[in-house]
Amino acid sequence: xxxxxxxxxxxxxxxxLFRAAVVHALREAIPLARVTEASSAxxxxxxxxxxxxxxxxxLDLAMPGARGFSALLHVRGxxxxxxxxxxxxxxxxxxxxxxxxxxxxxxxPKSSPAETIGQAIAAVLEGATWFPALTxxxxxxxxxxxxxxxxxxxxxxxxxxxxxxxxxNKQIAHELQLAENTVKVHVTAILKKLECHxxxxxxxxxxxxxxxxxx
Numbered sequence: 001x002x003x004x005x006x007x008x009x010x011x012x013x014x015x016x017l018f019r020a021a022v023v024h025a026l027r028e029a030i031p032l033a034r035v036t037e038a039s040s041a042x043x044x045x046x047x048x049x050x051x052x053x054x055x056x057x058x059l060d061l062a063m064p065g066a067r068g069f070s071a072l073l074h075v076r077g078x079x080x081x082x083x084x085x086x087x088x089x090x091x092x093x094x095x096x097x098x099x100x101x102x103x104x105x106x107x108x109p110k111s112s113p114a115e116t117i118g119q120a121i122a123a124v125l126e127g128a129t130w131f132p133a134l135t136x137x138x139x140x141x142x143x144x145x146x147x148x149x150x151x152x153x154x155x156x157x158x159x160x161x162x163x164x165x166x167x168x169n170k171q172i173a174h175e176l177q178l179a180e181n182t183v184k185v186h187v188t189a190i191l192k193k194l195e196c197h198x199x200x201x202x203x204x205x206x207x208x209x210x211x212x213x214x215x
Contacts, residue, residue: 009054011023011026025121041063056084068209073146077154083124085105101142105124151194156189159172
């Protein structure tokens with residue numbers, strides 16, 4: 001991890017103008033911050049693999065290649081030591097609560113002023129959490145789902161998302177550049193860890209990751 005005074009922050013959002021606004025807010029709040037940007041879930045994954053020193057990920061829920069909270073869970077699985085702050089236009093209390101249960105360290109509504117964005121990020125970098133006032137109650141179902149998904153390796157999580165897209169093992173192998181037999185092994189492990197009897201059941205779990213309220 002790098003210094004809190006000069007953290008490396010990864011901003012993942014598919015809207016260039018919004019990324020620019022976030023970077024500006026970061027520069028104002030943390031002048032020495034080093035900022036990198038990702039415009040899709042795939043790019044985000046590649047950057048996490050390539051960059052050892054990432055102190056914080058700012059993550060939009062609605063990015064190409066992401067299914068609701070799937071990108072959050074992927075980051076938490078791949079780099080559990082890196083805090084993730086969700087920054088989203090969908091700030092319904094239920095969405096905020098689910099983000100918290102799925103492992104986010106903070107949640108910033110996109111309507112927040114630049115000063116608030118800076119304060120939230122600084123708080124999380126210091127080891128705190130930052131969430132708007134919540135009215136939605138904790139969901140035990142979400143807690144169980146998060147615990148089951150946390151058992152998957154990053155590669156198994158990628159395979160799971162391909163399953164949810166209805167891809168066959170041969171197609172998954174091509175998509176992820178794996179041997180087809182390796183995909184079969186991953187699928188078997190995924191179904192066992194998720195306590196699913198079929199690929200369809202596993203796909204339904206991924207569907208449950210999507211926010212219920214879209215503003």
